[in-house]
Amino acid sequence: MVWVRLPVYFYKRNDTFYFSRSIPSDLQHRFNKRKIEVSLRTKSEAKAAKSAAALSDRLERYWDSLRMEMIYSRELGLKVLQDTKPCTTSEYSLSDALALYHRLKGGSKTKLFYDVSNRSIRYLEECLGHDNLTSIEKSDAGRFRDYLFARGMSSSSVKRVFSSVRAIINLAIREQGLVITNVFSGTFIPDDGAKQQRTPIPQDALKRVQMVCQTLDDEPRWLIALISDTGMRLSEACGLLTSDIHVDTVKPYIELIEHPWRRLKTASSSRQLPLVGASLWAAEKIIKEGNSFAFPKYCSEAKCNSNSASAALNKWLKPRVPAGCVIHSFRHSLRDRLRAIECPADIIDAIGGWTTEGVGHKYGDGHTLSVKYRWMEKIAPKVRELRSEETVT
Incomplete structure (x- = not known):
């Protein structure tokens, strides 16, 4: 033998x-x-x-x-x-496709864009055992789906990874003229029902949190108070300059604009946001502090570290609100509070920076600060009323 x-x-x-x-x-x-x-x-x-x-x-x-x-x-x-x-497709790899995607699409993107795309391609390479784009077979899409589920991902996370991979490969096919099919298009991904709906913070818990914030009176609590009666996204608030905040006017407001260190999620996110209730109290504290950045603990010209803020603030908030409530829950609460006073949906969208569906809403300059301020005054308790209540620690 x-x-x-x-x-x-x-x-x-x-x-x-x-x-x-x-x-x-x-x-x-x-x-x-x-x-x-x-x-x-x-x-x-x-x-x-x-x-x-x-x-x-x-x-x-x-x-x-x-x-x-x-x-x-x-x-x-x-x-x-x-x-x-x-120009053969055999020479093209997933790494080449990723580099092309970053070069063409990543011009004004944040670090998150690069992290997500890098991670998605890394998962795919780990699953396949190679990075040859043209040797991917139809059966690999299903195998990749099962691989991601085996990693413990929820269906929503798997869908996000597939979306990223599809976008990267589609761009490579178009730009390089590759004669291949994107096998990751149309892959069935079952819904596991694992997605958790963020719970709005009830009104009584909201008022207690605002009172504690005023008692502790420090930068992290100013950030929570500012969000509580404006419904701003955490990254929007963290990236503010003090000059964005206007309190010496008849109707105090925040001029929410994009900055190099913090992009806004959508075009409608850029807006004038009325300051009322606990948010006005926090804004006055920020102005009095005199820093160029509203929250220097979490933001600088180099970057806006909203992830660090989220971890710290959620840890502090958790024992003070019902289960399932997080910092982003203030945003859900704002919408419910405005619904409760029968505020028109398009005005709610204008206050929260949500995109309003329909072509007609794209015409004109939108709702004025005065209109938004009038509705916001109806839902936010006066600062002096908060201070007069019993303090909860």
């Missing part, structure tokens, strides 16, 4: 395994390199061996298809051009 040693197409570098295989000499004219090397993104030798074997098998089948193409060309009398570099 003759013992035959099977070829091994992976090696270890810095504790991580890599796939490596030379391109056959008869096909090297179709590529711009002599060897294919890609990280298998694993420290497990067993997983590396399995991924390398699968990738090697796919390459063999792909190379066979290229050889058949050359045979057919000769039989039909067609000349295969050797003196020019063909």
Whole structure:
């Protein structure tokens, strides 16, 4: 019996395994390199061996298809051009597609844009065991879906990852003229019902939180109070300049505009926001402090660290509100409070910075500050009334 040693197409570098295989000499004219090397993104030798074997098998089948193409060309009398570099889809990788996506779409995007797209492609490469875009098969879409669920993701998270992957691959197909189909379009993703609806903060809990904020009277509590009676998104509030806040007017307000360190979510997010109740109290405290940034603890010219603010404020807020309520719940509460006084839906949208559906709402300059202020005064208790009530700690 003759013992035959099977070829091994992976090696270890810095504790991580890599796939490596030379391109056959008869096909090297179709590529711009002599060897294919890609990280298998694993420290497990067993997983590396399995991924390398699968990738090697796919390459063999792909190379066979290229050889058949050359045979057919000769039989039909067609000349295969050797003196020019063909634009073949075999040369395009997921890494190339990601770099193209970042270059064309990432001009004014935040770090989150890059983190999400990088993570989505990393998941895909880990699932497939390679980063060759053209060797992806239809069955890989379902396998990728199952892989994400196996990681413990909810259906909404899986859908977000698929959306990111689809966008990256679609752009590569259009821009590079790749003759492939995006297999991640139309993949069925079952709804697991894991998505949690944020709970609005009840009125009594809202008033208690506002009173505690006034008692503690520090920068994090100013931030909570400012959000509580304006319904601003946390990132909107964190990124404010003191000059955005106008309290020395008949109708105090915030001029919510985009800044280099903090973008706004939508075009309708840029708005004049009335200051009433606890939010007016917080705004006056911020102005009196005299800093250029409203919340220097969480924002600077370099970045707006709303994630850090969210973690700290939610930790403080949790024991003071019903289960399921978070900082963003103030925004849900604002909408309910305005509904309760029968405020028109389009005015609610204008106050909260929500996009109003319909072509007609795009005409004109929108609702004035006076109109919004009149409705906001109806829902926010006066600052002096809050201070007169019993303080809850």
